[in-house]
Every structure is written in structure tokens, then in C-alpha cells.
Amino acid sequence: MPIALDRMTKGSRGRIVEVVGGRGAVLRLSAQGIVPGATVVKTSELRGGPVLLRVGGTQVAVGRGLARHVLVEVITA
Amino acid sequence: MKKILLVGNPNVGKSVLFSKITGINVHCSNYPGTTVEYSCGPSIIGTEEVEVIDVPGSYSLDPTSKAEEVAVEMLAQGDVAINVVDATNLERNLYLTLQLLEWDIPVIVALNIWDETKHRGIEIDVEKLAEALGVPVIPTNARSGFGLDKLVHGISRARNLEMPSLTAHERWPKIGEIIASVQRIHHHHHTFLERLEDVSIHPTGGFFVAAAVLIASFGLVRVIAETLIRYVMDPLFNVVYLPLLSAVSRTLGSGSLLHDILIGKLIGGEIDFIQSFGLLTTGFYVPVGMVLPYVVSFYFLLGLLEDIGYLPRLAILLDGLMHRIGLHGYSVIPTLLGLGCNVPALLATRVLDSKRERFIVATMISIGVPCVSLQAMIVGLLGPHGMRYVALVYLILLLVWLMLGFILKFFTRGMLPTLLMDIPPYRLPYMRTLLIKFRMRTLGFLKEALPVVIIGVAAVNLLYALGVLDGLVRLTSPVVTRLLGLPPEAVLAIVIGFLRKDIGVGMLAPLNMTIKQLVIGSTTLAMFFPCVATFVVLFKELGTLDMVKSIGIMILTALAVGGLLNLVL
Structure with a gap:
């Protein structure tokens, strides 16, 4: 059952299944490597603030609002 | 090519x-x-x-x-x-x-x-x-x-x-x-820099790092600037420049029109760099002798933080807080720049992609973020009465800034995009690019500030000689005296504040005001109207309609806050 990025637990790894959102959001996310099929690790999150991910060897901060639009399938919790 | x-x-x-x-x-x-x-x-x-x-x-x-x-x-x-x-x-x-x-x-x-x-x-x-x-x-x-x-x-x-x-x-x-x-x-084992990277965006540790970095930076800006003033600028002006000017003053003869414009008024028979208000005295001393040292040290520290890669982390850390006032973390960067000079700060709002957010951030910066020139003068003017008054002005501006955020969030429409950025690794700054940037910014300040100050001082002296300013003082004195509780002559300072805020604040000095009046005067001046350079950029960046709105908000805020302070203090 896919969940949104902001619901992932810290330290878990997942595969992105879908990015829900407008063209602009999809393009911005894909330039950061956040596309369906990519594997991400949620490294941390700031309360009310961005979710921090490791994707393709880089740390990326994804604002709360955007994080809700990215659906992942958790691989390891 | x-x-x-x-x-x-x-x-x-x-x-x-x-x-x-x-x-x-x-x-x-x-x-x-x-x-x-x-x-x-x-x-x-x-x-x-x-x-x-x-x-x-x-x-x-x-x-x-x-x-x-x-x-x-x-x-x-x-x-x-x-x-x-x-x-x-x-x-x-x-x-x-x-x-x-x-x-x-x-x-x-x-x-x-x-x-x-x-x-x-x-x-x-x-x-x-x-x-x-x-x-x-x-x-x-x-x-x-x-x-x-x-x-x-x-x-x-x-x-x-x-x-x-x-x-x-x-x-x-x-x-x-x-x-x-x-x-x-x-x-591989984590390097020291990598550990530092982790700590500075840690959900709790990060805030301690941020507080330490900001406090240290502002402390350093002051220490560097004050050292420069004490050991370089003051000796240069007092030992080298003053005797030269005194000779000019004697040659021209106090009271002649040219003397009034170039040297200004003699205070107790002597030239006073802040109060004389001539082109060669105040017009040159304030931007170069008082403000430039702060500009130099601010830009040096800012460049350092930028090149190390700290600023994006600050943006990430403060994203959650900024959301409560309708902004996202990126807005931290233009706002910080605004503490140097509002002009590059407004230009930097271009990194914000929504029109709404640019309007909010630009307005908030123009009202609540004092540029380093203004801060230098506020410290110079209020500092002798006690640093708590300086702190009070900062606190008022911070509160105004926060409240404006809440209010503008409700009254503006449009999209607020969310933050999305990669977090660059920390790097040791590279001196050469740091110095190139530093030189460009410092020269930019001089190129922008000097002509405006000099033209402004000349214009004021001329208008003063023509009696125009007296009329203006009479016309606006009810608002200034009743609402703000300031002496009527403070109008001049506010008018000049349009050209350069630092000069405007400096003009409050000879008015013999109480500390309450000084606090109200400098806070109002800080918020009232952007300086002419900021005004032009505001116009270019926001367009006529939003600029008019933004300025309307500024004037209302300044009068409201100034009036309130007059009642409360």
C-alpha cells in the first residue's frame, strides 16, 4: 500500500510509485531525481518543515506540501 | 566573439x-x-x-x-x-x-x-x-x-x-x-565536515547551530566594523581630513552660501561630521566613515556563510517556521541580505517563483528589515543611551515583521510553492571568489550610496535656503507632533530618509530629543518609506500596482506603529 513521503518513518527506504501533481511540480521533482522507480531513503524531517531524503547519493529537502504528493512503496522500514 | x-x-x-x-x-x-x-x-x-x-x-x-x-x-x-x-x-x-x-x-x-x-x-x-x-x-x-x-x-x-x-x-x-x-x-568514515553537515540540519541541534552562527556572525560584524572605525576611519577623518576641511571652512568664511553647501553649519565654531550637514562633511563622513565599515564587514561574513554552504541549511531549518507566516524557507536568504542592503535583497526575491510570495517578502523586507547603513546609525544614535534601546528598536522591527507576515498571508491571494532543494555539502570557502564577490558588493555600495547622499545633502541645503522645507514642516507638523510625539523638525529627517535612511537618522541627532522620541523616530524612519534606491528596485521588481500597494502598507504600518509606541512607551 503506497504512502506519501511525509508519512514514511525516519530511516526507512522506499521506491517511488507515483508523483501526483501538476506539470510544474513533476518537473521540479524529476530534476532532483524524484521520479517513479527511484529509490529513496528518508533520513530526517523537520517538524512542520521539509522531509529530508537521500536520493541518488544526494540529500534533498522536500517541502511538506510537495512531500504529500509523492507516493512511495516502503521496501525496508 | x-x-x-x-x-x-x-x-x-x-x-x-x-x-x-x-x-x-x-x-x-x-x-x-x-x-x-x-x-x-x-x-x-x-x-x-x-x-x-x-x-x-x-x-x-x-x-x-x-x-x-x-x-x-x-x-x-x-x-x-x-x-x-x-x-x-x-x-x-x-x-x-x-x-x-x-x-x-x-x-x-x-x-x-x-x-x-x-x-x-x-x-x-x-x-x-x-x-x-x-x-x-x-x-x-x-x-x-x-x-x-x-x-x-x-x-x-x-x-x-x-x-x-x-x-x-x-x-x-x-x-x-x-x-x-x-x-x-x-x-568511508564520515569526515568532520560531513558530521557538521548532519548536525546543522538536525531537527533540534540545527536550531542551536543556527542561533550560534547568527549570533557569532552579527557579533563579528560589529567587532570588525567598530575596529575599523576606531583604528582606521576615525583617525583618518579626524587627523587627516578635518584640518583640511577647517582650512576650506576658514577660506570660504562661515555663513556664505558655498560654505553652507560644502561645509554646512559650524557647531560651536567647529565642524561636526554628523551635524554640520555639508557635502564634504556629513555627506562624505556618514557613508564612508560610519557606514562603510559595517558594509564591509557584513558582506565579508555573508560571503563566507554563502561559500561555506550554510545558507541553504538555514532555509531548510526555518522552512517550517516561515510557513506559519505564509512564506517558505528560501525567503530567509533575501531577508538576510536585506540586513546588508535592501536593494540586493529585493533583487534576490527573484529566486521566489510566486508573485504573491515576492510581494510579501519584498514588503516585509522594506518595512521590517533595517539595512546595515540604518543599523549603523541606530547604534550610533541610541547606543550612547544604552544598548537596551537599540535592542528595543530591533525587537519592535522583528515583531512588526512577523505580524506583517501573518496579516499579508491572509490578505493576499495566489500560490505559494513549497521548498525543494538539494543540500550542498560544506566546502571550505575559496578566497579568490570570496574576494571578487566582496569587492563587487563593496564597490556596488559606494557607487550607489555616495552620489545619492551627496545629491541629497545638496538638495536639502538648497531647499532649506529657499524656504521650501519650512513650509513642509509646518504642513506636516500636526501628524508628526500629535501622532508620533516628535518635534516638527523631525519631518526633515523623514523626508531625507527617502534619499538615505542613514542620513535621515543622523538628522535626528541635533534635535535634542528624548530617548523615547529617538526610539520612535528611528523606528518610524526605518519603516516609513524605502530609500530611493530601494524604491526604484521595488518599482522595477513588483510593477506599479504592487509597488503602490506595498508603499501604502509601509506608510500605514509606520504611522500605526509609531503612534502606538507614542502611547505605550
């Missing part, structure tokens, strides 16, 4: 590479502090003169921001693209590389920050990478100069592949394949 473009993600060492291949003669740099502006400079490759352009850093060529739009436009005009790639971050950087290969332009790849790969346990097979991409790949280390000769000589071998266009869904898997075949990552 052939145009050579440096194209790459943000934070890959493009500017260092740029400064290395162009030398110091960078001629068309725009105002610093913005990402949309770019630098270009001449260089000689082989025997050919070329123009090198440092294209704004972008992640992709599907423009999703102003900076990327500019990058795409520049690409259409270039002859060769040097794709600067961060070797420690190959996977993400290759996205732009693949897009670049789809364009009709010859490409060569500079695999920059090459020496870091060893420390980070990364092994890259350069030949295989070049083969996979189909264009030359040169490992470089811009700071040390490693590989730059080879890169420059390789430009003629850059290849235009014009690959068929892929979608993002096709590009990333392809990158995955390339990475799997050319890169190997070994386990």
Missing part, C-alpha cells in the same frame, strides 16, 4: 572555475546576491579571444524557475557548453548533462571537485564515462587549477551530439545504467 558557456547545477564550483579561466577582468557582472544574474568575462583560448559566461546554476533545462529560464535562453546563444559536473555527486548532475546532450550545442564535461572523490570513497572510470556520454570528460579541480589546461585545450574537441529528446522517466534509468558501469563507492 565565440561564447563559451559554463553550465551546471548550483554548487558545483562553477564560479571558481569561471574566475580561474577568465582572470580578474570580469566585466559585465550584474548586481550580486541574485541567482538570475550572471557573470561573463574575456579569456584567450589558444590564440582566439572568447567570452566566457557563467550561466546561472540549474538542475534541468525544463525551465521551472526564472533562473532556469535564463539558463535556457543563454544556451540558445552560446557556441560551446562546458558542463561543470560535481564528481562527488555524479548521478544527480548527469540529469542536466543528458539534457544538454540533447541540445544543438557542442558539449565538453568538466568533472569538477575531482580530488574530493577520494575522501568520499568514490571511484569513477573517466574513460568509460566519456564513452557512455559520447563527449570528452576532463577531471578538474578548479581551486587547485588541476585539469584546467586540459579542459581549455579540450574545448575544440567538444561534440555536438543533438541526441533525441528523452522524458524524465527515460533519463533517470539511463543515468542509473551509466552510474552502475562507471562509478564505484567504497565505504
Whole structure:
């Protein structure tokens, strides 16, 4: 059952299944490597603030609002 | 002239590479502090003169921001693209590389920050990478100069592949394949900088780091500035400049029109740099003797924080808080810049992509963020009465800033995009680019401030001589005296505040005001109206309608807050 990025637990790894959102959001996310099929690790999150991910060897901060639009399938919790 | 473009993600060492291949003669740099502006400079490759352009850093060529739009436009005009790639971050950087290969332009790849790969346990097979991409790949280390000769000589071998266009869904898997075949990552122990990176965005530890960094920075700005004033500026002005001016003053004779304009009034028979208000006295002393030291130290510290890579972390850390006042974390950067000068701060709001957020941030900066010139004068004016009064002014401005955020959030419409950024690694700052930036900003301040101050002081002296200002004082004195509780002459300070806030605050000095009046006067002046340079930028950046709205908000806020302070204090 896919969940949104902001619901992932810290330290878990997942595969992105879908990015829900407008063209602009999809393009911005894909330039950061956040596309369906990519594997991400949620490294941390700031309360009310961005979710921090490791994707393709880089740390990326994804604002709360955007994080809700990215659906992942958790691989390891 | 052939145009050579440096194209790459943000934070890959493009500017260092740029400064290395162009030398110091960078001629068309725009105002610093913005990402949309770019630098270009001449260089000689082989025997050919070329123009090198440092294209704004972008992640992709599907423009999703102003900076990327500019990058795409520049690409259409270039002859060769040097794709600067961060070797420690190959996977993400290759996205732009693949897009670049789809364009009709010859490409060569500079695999920059090459020496870091060893420390980070990364092994890259350069030949295989070049083969996979189909264009030359040169490992470089811009700071040390490693590989730059080879890169420059390789430009003629850059290849235009014009690959068929892929979608993002096709590009990333392809990158995955390339990475799997050319890169190997070994386990390595975290370096000291990497540990520091983790701490500074830690959900709790990060705030302690932020507080420490900000307090230390502002403390240092003051220490450096005050040292400069005490040991350089004051001796220069008092020992060297003053005797010269006194001679001029005696020659002209006090009371003549020329004396009034150049030297101003003598205070107790002596020239007073702050109060005399002549072109050569106050007009020169305030911007150079009092404000420049703060400008210099502020820009030095800001450049340092920028080049280390701290600012994006601050943006990430404060994103949650900023959301409560309708902004996102990026707005921290223009706001911080505003503490130096509101002009580059407003230009830097260009990194914010929604019109609404730009309006909010620009208005909040113009009202609640005092520039370093203004701060220098507030410290100079209120400091002798006790630092608690200076702190009070800062506190009031901070509260106003926060409340404006809440209010504007409710009364404006439009989209607020959310934060999305990669977190660059910490890097030790590179002195050369730091100094180039520092020099540009300092000269920018002098070029912008000196003429305005001098023209302003001249205009005031002239208007004063013509009796125009007396009329203005009479006309506005009810508002100023009843609502704000200030002496009628404070109107002059507010009017001059339009030209330069620092001079305006300085004009409050000779009015013999109480400390309450000084607090109200300097707070009101800070909020009331932007200085003329800020005004022009506000107009250019927001357009007429939003500018008028913004200024309306400023005047209302200043009168409301000033009136309230008069009641409460």
C-alpha cells in the first residue's frame, strides 16, 4: 500500500510509485531525481518543515506540501 | 566573439572555475546576491579571444524557475557548453548533462571537485564515462587549477551530439545504467565536515547551530566594523581630513552660501561630521566613515556563510517556521541580505517563483528589515543611551515583521510553492571568489550610496535656503507632533530618509530629543518609506500596482506603529 513521503518513518527506504501533481511540480521533482522507480531513503524531517531524503547519493529537502504528493512503496522500514 | 558557456547545477564550483579561466577582468557582472544574474568575462583560448559566461546554476533545462529560464535562453546563444559536473555527486548532475546532450550545442564535461572523490570513497572510470556520454570528460579541480589546461585545450574537441529528446522517466534509468558501469563507492568514515553537515540540519541541534552562527556572525560584524572605525576611519577623518576641511571652512568664511553647501553649519565654531550637514562633511563622513565599515564587514561574513554552504541549511531549518507566516524557507536568504542592503535583497526575491510570495517578502523586507547603513546609525544614535534601546528598536522591527507576515498571508491571494532543494555539502570557502564577490558588493555600495547622499545633502541645503522645507514642516507638523510625539523638525529627517535612511537618522541627532522620541523616530524612519534606491528596485521588481500597494502598507504600518509606541512607551 503506497504512502506519501511525509508519512514514511525516519530511516526507512522506499521506491517511488507515483508523483501526483501538476506539470510544474513533476518537473521540479524529476530534476532532483524524484521520479517513479527511484529509490529513496528518508533520513530526517523537520517538524512542520521539509522531509529530508537521500536520493541518488544526494540529500534533498522536500517541502511538506510537495512531500504529500509523492507516493512511495516502503521496501525496508 | 565565440561564447563559451559554463553550465551546471548550483554548487558545483562553477564560479571558481569561471574566475580561474577568465582572470580578474570580469566585466559585465550584474548586481550580486541574485541567482538570475550572471557573470561573463574575456579569456584567450589558444590564440582566439572568447567570452566566457557563467550561466546561472540549474538542475534541468525544463525551465521551472526564472533562473532556469535564463539558463535556457543563454544556451540558445552560446557556441560551446562546458558542463561543470560535481564528481562527488555524479548521478544527480548527469540529469542536466543528458539534457544538454540533447541540445544543438557542442558539449565538453568538466568533472569538477575531482580530488574530493577520494575522501568520499568514490571511484569513477573517466574513460568509460566519456564513452557512455559520447563527449570528452576532463577531471578538474578548479581551486587547485588541476585539469584546467586540459579542459581549455579540450574545448575544440567538444561534440555536438543533438541526441533525441528523452522524458524524465527515460533519463533517470539511463543515468542509473551509466552510474552502475562507471562509478564505484567504497565505504568511508564520515569526515568532520560531513558530521557538521548532519548536525546543522538536525531537527533540534540545527536550531542551536543556527542561533550560534547568527549570533557569532552579527557579533563579528560589529567587532570588525567598530575596529575599523576606531583604528582606521576615525583617525583618518579626524587627523587627516578635518584640518583640511577647517582650512576650506576658514577660506570660504562661515555663513556664505558655498560654505553652507560644502561645509554646512559650524557647531560651536567647529565642524561636526554628523551635524554640520555639508557635502564634504556629513555627506562624505556618514557613508564612508560610519557606514562603510559595517558594509564591509557584513558582506565579508555573508560571503563566507554563502561559500561555506550554510545558507541553504538555514532555509531548510526555518522552512517550517516561515510557513506559519505564509512564506517558505528560501525567503530567509533575501531577508538576510536585506540586513546588508535592501536593494540586493529585493533583487534576490527573484529566486521566489510566486508573485504573491515576492510581494510579501519584498514588503516585509522594506518595512521590517533595517539595512546595515540604518543599523549603523541606530547604534550610533541610541547606543550612547544604552544598548537596551537599540535592542528595543530591533525587537519592535522583528515583531512588526512577523505580524506583517501573518496579516499579508491572509490578505493576499495566489500560490505559494513549497521548498525543494538539494543540500550542498560544506566546502571550505575559496578566497579568490570570496574576494571578487566582496569587492563587487563593496564597490556596488559606494557607487550607489555616495552620489545619492551627496545629491541629497545638496538638495536639502538648497531647499532649506529657499524656504521650501519650512513650509513642509509646518504642513506636516500636526501628524508628526500629535501622532508620533516628535518635534516638527523631525519631518526633515523623514523626508531625507527617502534619499538615505542613514542620513535621515543622523538628522535626528541635533534635535535634542528624548530617548523615547529617538526610539520612535528611528523606528518610524526605518519603516516609513524605502530609500530611493530601494524604491526604484521595488518599482522595477513588483510593477506599479504592487509597488503602490506595498508603499501604502509601509506608510500605514509606520504611522500605526509609531503612534502606538507614542502611547505605550
